[in-house]
Amino acid sequence: MAPPSSFLFLLLLTISATPPPIQSTPTFFPKPTNYQSSLLKQLAKSNPNPKLPYKTHYFPQILDHFTFQPQSSKIFYQKYLINSHYWHKNGPIFVYTGNEGDIEWFAANTGFMLDIAPKFNALLVFIEHRFYGQSMPFGKKSYKSAKTLGYLNSQQALADFAVLIRSLKKNYSSEASPVVVFGGSYGGMLAAWFRLKYPHIAIGALASSAPILQFDDITPWSSFYDAVSKDYKDASLNCYEVIKGSWQELEDLSAQKLGLAELSKTFKTCKNLQSVYSVRNWLWEAFVYTSMVNYPTEANFMMPLPAYPVQAMCKIIDGFSTRATKISKVFAAASMYYNYSQTEKCFDLENETDAHGLSGWGWQACTEMVMPMTCSDDSMFPPSSFDYKDFAENCRKKYGVMPRPHWITTEYGGSRIEQVLKRSGSNIIFSNGMQDPWSRGSVLKNISATIIALVTKQGAHHVDFRSATKEDPDWLVQQRRQEEEIIQSWVDEYYRDIKHR
Ligand SMILES: *[C@@H]1O[C@H](CO)[C@@H](O)[C@H](O)[C@H]1NC(C)=O
Numbered sequence: 001m002a003p004p005s006s007f008l009f010l011l012l013l014t015i016s017a018t019p020p021p022i023q024s025t026p027t028f029f030p031k032p033t034n035y036q037s038s039l040l041k042q043l044a045k046s047n048p049n050p051k052l053p054y055k056t057h058y059f060p061q062i063l064d065h066f067t068f069q070p071q072s073s074k075i076f077y078q079k080y081l082i083n084s085h086y087w088h089k090n091g092p093i094f095v096y097t098g099n100e101g102d103i104e105w106f107a108a109n110t111g112f113m114l115d116i117a118p119k120f121n122a123l124l125v126f127i128e129h130r131f132y133g134q135s136m137p138f139g140k141k142s143y144k145s146a147k148t149l150g151y152l153n154s155q156q157a158l159a160d161f162a163v164l165i166r167s168l169k170k171n172y173s174s175e176a177s178p179v180v181v182f183g184g185s186y187g188g189m190l191a192a193w194f195r196l197k198y199p200h201i202a203i204g205a206l207a208s209s210a211p212i213l214q215f216d217d218i219t220p221w222s223s224f225y226d227a228v229s230k231d232y233k234d235a236s237l238n239c240y241e242v243i244k245g246s247w248q249e250l251e252d253l254s255a256q257k258l259g260l261a262e263l264s265k266t267f268k269t270c271k272n273l274q275s276v277y278s279v280r281n282w283l284w285e286a287f288v289y290t291s292m293v294n295y296p297t298e299a300n301f302m303m304p305l306p307a308y309p310v311q312a313m314c315k316i317i318d319g320f321s322t323r324a325t326k327i328s329k330v331f332a333a334a335s336m337y338y339n340y341s342q343t344e345k346c347f348d349l350e351n352e353t354d355a356h357g358l359s360g361w362g363w364q365a366c367t368e369m370v371m372p373m374t375c376s377d378d379s380m381f382p383p384s385s386f387d388y389k390d391f392a393e394n395c396r397k398k399y400g401v402m403p404r405p406h407w408i409t410t411e412y413g414g415s416r417i418e419q420v421l422k423r424s425g426s427n428i429i430f431s432n433g434m435q436d437p438w439s440r441g442s443v444l445k446n447i448s449a450t451i452i453a454l455v456t457k458q459g460a461h462h463v464d465f466r467s468a469t470k471e472d473p474d475w476l477v478q479q480r481r482q483e484e485e486i487i488q489s490w491v492d493e494y495y496r497d498i499k500h501r
């Protein structure tokens with residue numbers, strides 16, 4: 001039983017359709033053709049979203065920044081969101097480097113930037129990652145094959161950000177504005193790498209929950225699932241043991257004659273189950289995501305959940321009589337994840353929806369983003385190893401590509417990061433909460449006076465990026481204040497430097 005291998009946010013089984021956009025003619029400096037204009041109008045119409053305080057724009061972006069083949073200068077429309085309400089001319093520009101999903105989802109969950117914008121008189125920009133949301137280079141056919149998906153990689157994404165930021169500064173006549181990049185999770189990796197690769201464009205990066213060391217063998221492969229397990233074990237030893245024992249019960253039951261029928265009943269499935277794997281994935285996903293988003297306040301990132309949801313789940317498990325089956329206990333716990341809204345009539349285990357448009361990650365995980373993971377004997381999941389050959393073969397079957405498992409560390413580094421960045425980097429904050437299993441693959445130690453690790457024991461997946469609330473605990477208020485102060489010091493230094501030029 002291998003762990004679901006391909007997710008940063010994701011162990012998605014099935015995928016919903018993505019919105020229709022675009023593709024267009026190969027022009028050099030693209031003047032919108034009638035066809036493009038009508039597509040633009042269509043894009044604009046498809047997305048009113050009045051709730052977010054951002055205006056939506058579509059930027060004509062170059063398909064391939066790194067070759068000069070005839071098709072390279074094809075353009076597609078890259079979506080970005082902007083808020084200029086607090087901005088003063090030449091004030092800083094805060095850019096969110098979008099990750100693997102709809103940009104609006106990340107904008108809605110990164111209230112921190114909006115919270116600090118007034119103090120900095122900052123312009124806020126959220127740029128969507130190519131091949132996600134509406135930023136589809138080949139419209140509906142973007143995910144069709146390796147021929148189109150080949151343009152989906154992190155280097156192209158970073159170059160997109162650079163080109164867009166330069167154009168934006170020009171249009172706002174604010175070439176002198178300092179740019180600070182922000183990102184969470186994969187977006188945090190992009191923010192940190194952007195600062196390293198494009199120091200002439202961004203003066204600093206706040207990389208929240210960015211597992212840039214989850215590659216090769218830099219971080220022990222079992223650390224992710226060990227960290228998930230620790231969250232549950234710390235909440236209650238019984239809870240951890242029930243979950244750990246439930247997998248065998250599941251296997252045993254499914255091997256029986258009426259096993260799947262009985263499981264369908266127990267798991268209140270909308271349709272009769274075809275296989276036990278979907279049950280396993282469904283449970284797995286609930287436990288992993290809940291550990292990632294073990295936030296100190298009620299929140300809705302993946303799903304609406306109460307404050308400290310791991311503790312809440314374990315309370316459910318611990319509340320059962322000892323005679324109850326482990327399966328009934330873990331079902332009740334997972335139900336909290338899937339049905340906290342209390343609106344689900346039944347569970348569709350074999351056909352989960354992709355509400356945030358994350359499905360392109362499968363390709364990224366099969367090409368550059370190879371993050372080997374295993375489950376140790378101590379984890380609450382069934383022990384498993386990582387078989388690279390199997391993994392690569394699956395990728396070949398699914399996408400017709402072979403992974404390049406050492407490319408990320410070749411392109412961006414990672415090994416001996418402290419010695420390297422101490423000499424060659426500056427102005428990066430790596431923030432992490434130890435509740436989040438991704439923290440183990442991130443930077444948890446201060447590297448230099450300006451490459452700072454902010455670590456909180458009770459923090460979870462980019463919790464610092466969430467909007468401030470009255471219920472926020474002191475450690476979170478303090479962490480955000482420290483981030484703000486550090487960013488302020490970068491900005492002040494920048495203005496001092498250009499004054500004394
Ligand atoms: C800047 O203005 C040009 C010309 O109007 C436009 O094509 C481009 O999309 C603008 N850049 C951005 C980032 O919006």
Ligand SMILES: *[C@@H]1O[C@H](CO)[C@@H](O)[C@H](O)[C@H]1NC(C)=O
Pocket residue numbers: 268335339341342343344345346347
């Ligand atoms: C979801 O919660 C509601 C309210 O507690 C309950 O009536 C319903 O049966 C639950 N759905 C499932 C599928 O368990």
Ligand SMILES: *[C@@H]1O[C@H](CO)[C@@H](O)[C@H](O)[C@H]1NC(C)=O
Pocket residue numbers: 351353
């Ligand atoms: C999965 O769900 C989608 C929409 O929710 C539906 O259109 C599709 O038919 C479902 N597929 C299966 C196999 O049930």
Ligand SMILES: *[C@@H]1O[C@H](CO)[C@@H](O)[C@H](O)[C@H]1NC(C)=O
Pocket residue numbers: 444445446452453454455
């Ligand atoms: C890194 O340095 C900052 C002060 O600059 C400190 O607040 C923080 O706790 C240090 N981080 C770690 C992980 O020691």
